[in-house]
Amino acid sequence: MTRFRPLQSQAYAPATRPRRLVAVLLMAAGALLALGVFLVDTFTPLQSAVAVVYVVVVLLVAASGSRRAIVGATVGCMVLTAVAYLRGHGMPAVDASMLRCAVSFGAIGVTGVLSLRNRERLITIAGQARLIELTHDSIFVRDMDDVIVLWNGGAEQLYGWTADEALGRRASDLLGTAFPGDHAEAEAALFDTGRWEGEVFQRHRDDRIVIVEARCALLRDEYGKPRVILEAGTDVTGRRAAAAALAESERRYRTMFENARFCFWEQDYSLVMDRLRALREQGVTDITAYLEAHPGFVAEAIALTQIVDVNQATVRMLGAQRREDLIGPLSRVLAPSQRTFGRVLTTIESGGVAEGETHLVNLDGERLTVLFALNMPLGPTRYDRVLVSVVDITDRKRAERALIAVQAELAQAARITALGEMSASIAHEVNQPLAAIVTHGEASLRWLRRADPDIGEACDAIERVVRDARRASEVVNRVRSLASKEPRQHVRFDLPGLIEECVQLLEGELVKHRIAFCMDIDRDTPAPRGDRVQLQQVVVNLMANAIRAMSDTGGLRRLVLRARADVADGLLVEVEDSGTGIPEHIAPHLFDAFVTTRGNGMGMGLAICRSTVESHGGRLWATNRPGGGATFHFTLPLALEEEAGV
Numbered sequence: 001m002t003r004f005r006p007l008q009s010q011a012y013a014p015a016t017r018p019r020r021l022v023a024v025l026l027m028a029a030g031a032l033l034a035l036g037v038f039l040v041d042t043f044t045p046l047q048s049a050v051a052v053v054y055v056v057v058v059l060l061v062a063a064s065g066s067r068r069a070i071v072g073a074t075v076g077c078m079v080l081t082a083v084a085y086l087r088g089h090g091m092p093a094v095d096a097s098m099l100r101c102a103v104s105f106g107a108i109g110v111t112g113v114l115s116l117r118n119r120e121r122l123i124t125i126a127g128q129a130r131l132i133e134l135t136h137d138s139i140f141v142r143d144m145d146d147v148i149v150l151w152n153g154g155a156e157q158l159y160g161w162t163a164d165e166a167l168g169r170r171a172s173d174l175l176g177t178a179f180p181g182d183h184a185e186a187e188a189a190l191f192d193t194g195r196w197e198g199e200v201f202q203r204h205r206d207d208r209i210v211i212v213e214a215r216c217a218l219l220r221d222e223y224g225k226p227r228v229i230l231e232a233g234t235d236v237t238g239r240r241a242a243a244a245a246l247a248e249s250e251r252r253y254r255t256m257f258e259n260a261r262f263c264f265w266e267q268d269y270s271l272v273m274d275r276l277r278a279l280r281e282q283g284v285t286d287i288t289a290y291l292e293a294h295p296g297f298v299a300e301a302i303a304l305t306q307i308v309d310v311n312q313a314t315v316r317m318l319g320a321q322r323r324e325d326l327i328g329p330l331s332r333v334l335a336p337s338q339r340t341f342g343r344v345l346t347t348i349e350s351g352g353v354a355e356g357e358t359h360l361v362n363l364d365g366e367r368l369t370v371l372f373a374l375n376m377p378l379g380p381t382r383y384d385r386v387l388v389s390v391v392d393i394t395d396r397k398r399a400e401r402a403l404i405a406v407q408a409e410l411a412q413a414a415r416i417t418a419l420g421e422m423s424a425s426i427a428h429e430v431n432q433p434l435a436a437i438v439t440h441g442e443a444s445l446r447w448l449r450r451a452d453p454d455i456g457e458a459c460d461a462i463e464r465v466v467r468d469a470r471r472a473s474e475v476v477n478r479v480r481s482l483a484s485k486e487p488r489q490h491v492r493f494d495l496p497g498l499i500e501e502c503v504q505l506l507e508g509e510l511v512k513h514r515i516a517f518c519m520d521i522d523r524d525t526p527a528p529r530g531d532r533v534q535l536q537q538v539v540v541n542l543m544a545n546a547i548r549a550m551s552d553t554g555g556l557r558r559l560v561l562r563a564r565a566d567v568a569d570g571l572l573v574e575v576e577d578s579g580t581g582i583p584e585h586i587a588p589h590l591f592d593a594f595v596t597t598r599g600n601g602m603g604m605g606l607a608i609c610r611s612t613v614e615s616h617g618g619r620l621w622a623t624n625r626p627g628g629g630a631t632f633h634f635t636l637p638l639a640l641e642e643e644a645g646v
């Protein structure tokens with residue numbers, strides 16, 4: 001068995017100091033031996049016979065690895081042989097000694113040439129060995145008995161065995177190589193074609209299994225007899241583990257995507273993003289403004305956006321049979337939603353997460369309201385697989401609308417109840433002008449029926465009739481407006497005017513309960529926007545509650561209505577009374593429905609007030625005053641948020 005360690009061909013490796021010393025010693029030994037041979041050859045009767053020993057000199061010097069030294073030694077030995085011959089025999093003559101000299105010449109020359117050729121060959125082998133050593137891949141060579149004869153640094157690294165430990169051992173014992181497929185097939189391919197490549201499982205020194213991408217080559221000698229198998233390997237354990245982890249993560253993602261109860265889509269925005277990029281190159285900087293000014297572009301962008309995958313929940317939501325029914329342009333299922341889509345485009349272009357509410361049309365033509373969120377799972381610049389999660393809120397919206405309708409009905413009922421409670425004062429309010437009308441009417445009749453009718457007086461009386469009739473009509477109108485069921489509208493309105501009307505509606509009650517009323521409204525208070533009738537209802541409710549809370553108390557009864565601009569909340573309105581204050585036991589639930597301390601109360605007034613104020617984007621809360629009485633505060637934002645348009 002030949003053990004071969006590449007770096008052991010030391011003479012042909014780059015010269016180091018110790019190696020140079022060995023070379024010098026070899027040359028010196030060669031020189032001494034040459035001198036000895038010369039002396040024996042020249043001065044002893046052995047003569048030319050010993051000249052053959054010069055061959056040893058050449059071989060010694062050749063071991064130094066120096067080309068020049070080999071040539072020098074060969075030529076030198078030949079010269080010494082010739083000098084010794086001439087000195088011993090004089091002029092050359094064809095005899096036995098001449099023949100011996102020629103043989104010595106030949107032996108020295110052939111040895112020199114062979115040494116030079118051998119040197120070249122060893123240099124080539126050493127170069128290859130260095131290459132093998134330099135490569136990061138593992139390389140080992142095993143002979144036909146499976147015994148390892150070469151083991152490079154890469155193999156040491158990959159398998160953990162040093163060259164000393166590995167050399168001489170059977171590769172199958174050391175590495176326990178397992179082939180994923182049929183071992184015999186791999187072996188057959190190696191012997192047939194001289195090569196085999198594939199992944200094998202091998203054992204590391206610490207007993208863990210490494211996955212190796214192996215490349216085997218069968219090397220034959222000049223007679224075609226298999227000599228050794230060279231096996232180069234790359235450790236792909238980490239790569240395979242990463243690939244397996246990736247595959248596992250992909251499998252989990254697919255399972256989640258498929259089985260989620262929420263709807264997931266994958267959309268391809270690449271074409272749209274190309275268009276946006278082109279716009280930017282044309283110098284468009286404000287994409288939002290551009291999209292608003294070019295609705296056609298947005299429509300085109302919706303058509304260019306492709307649905308590339310959907311999960312089963314989406315198939316069910318959109319009334320499809322199979323996912324393939326939904327793959328294609330987004331425009332097939334997205335109801336025209338210019339503004340929302342424009343917003344989505346600008347958000348994903350800037351790498352953000354877009355979310356909002358929009359409408360879809362399912363395959364049965366039914367319009368759905370959905371909440372959506374767009375994510376970029378493949379990074380902010382990969383637009384070909386944008387993940388969209390969608391939640392169908394159509395039923396919730398329907399329920400919300402039903403709830404709002406019920407609330408409106410309740411509010412209406414509460415208003416009618418309040419009006420019922422105030423009916424005595426309202427009747428009084430209407431009765432007064434009516435009585436006056438009768439009086440003024442009778443007076444005008446009397447002026448006209450006189451023998452000499454006084455037209456002037458009659459006209460004055462009729463004017464008073466008209467004025468009082470108007471007053472009565474205003475009272476009726478106010479009552480009718482409060483009781484009306486008309487759909488409401490958000491408008492900018494005059495707050496002092498609204499409060500004035502509330503006071504007029506409740507004037508009878510204020511007078512009846514001897515309550516002083518005071519209005520404190522900053523002149524700079526900006527005009528709020530909202531549903532005038534609903535907000536009037538809120539103020540009437542709060543004032544009516546205040547009047548009730550004061551009706552049983554003694555002392556000064558005072559109702560104050562304040563309004564001022566508030567930095568944080570827009571507009572702040574306060575209704576303050578000097579009544580009983582809010583009973584402590586109901587304070588935490590004051591605004592819940594059906595919370596009341598009044599025997600005939602419904603406990604709906606404050607609940608309705610709060611939902612009305614909150615639907616305007618404001619807040620309503622109550623505090624007790626230190627000196628007695630309660631204050632109800634509510635805010636109204638001045639610029640109401642635009643309703644989410646589509």
Ligand code: ADP
Nearest residue numbers: 545546549581582596597598601602603605606
């Ligand atoms: P209701 O008037 O039918 O009782 P509300 O929701 O208007 O229903 O009021 C709930 C309760 O809140 C009242 O019963 C009362 O106890 C308390 N409350 C409301 N306003 C005041 C106030 N200004 N002062 C003291 N308590 C009040």
